[in-house]
Amino acid sequence: MSLNTRIKTIELINSKQSFEFNQSGNLNIKYGCNFTDAKNGIDYDSLSMIENNILTFNMSINFDYQAECGRCLSVDTINSKNARDFSLNLDAENDYELDLKSEFIDFEPFISEMIIEKLELNYLCNTSCKGLCPDCGINMNRNNCNHDEKKLKESPFSSLSQLDL
Ligand SMILES: [Zn+2]
Ligand SMILES: [Zn+2]
Known part of the structure; x- marks a missing residue:
């Protein structure tokens, strides 16, 4: 099942406390010799809020990806985790093209970024492959x-x- 990465902006604006949102699913990413597909699960756990037009959230992800060895081309499945805090002024232009008028806050670009950050571009199945x-x-x-x-x-x-x- 494709990963649900969207929260209604209005829910965050109306929420008096941090809003917790957890989802599991699949996201297709291809980056160098690494990729995730329908076989690889991604779980995320987010805690977010919008206050004075500032969106702040904490994002933790746990995911599997596949990496192809640069020497023998065999593919291994690897588990990885990442966690980060983000803060974004929704009143100003930002790289994620999010503003208060967006119907949804879409976490997908943040999650993709956090996955790519953890991939090994020069993956070897073994240093002595x-x-x-x-x-x-x-x-x-x-x-x-x-x-x-x-x-x-x-x-x-x-x-x-x-x-x-
Ligand atoms: Zn031979
Ligand atoms: Zn190898």
Whole structure:
């Protein structure tokens, strides 16, 4: 189920205390070799209020994402958490294009930002990952293959061996 990230602005304006809002669901994000999709859950817990046109909120997230190893291309699922406080003047222009006239306060850009902040751009399944065989493309962490040097030079994959992965 797609993650519900919106609160009615009027509810926050009318609330006398901080307004608690918790949701679970999925959000599709792709960033470098990392991504989240329908298989990865995101939970968030927010406490927000609007006072004197200032929106302040605390946001905690707990989520799973998938990361592709830069050497062997295997994909791992990783759990991560993040928490942050935000403060936004709804009377002034802001990066999130939110103002008091917005029908909803949409947390999605804040949640996406907090997820991206935690992703590993140069993810390796293991610092000693052996990567793919430059000759046959086999995953060398799980398999062994022996090729003589001549064969290696002729292989369409041989140029891969010159890359510093
Ligand atoms: Zn790897
Ligand atoms: Zn091989």
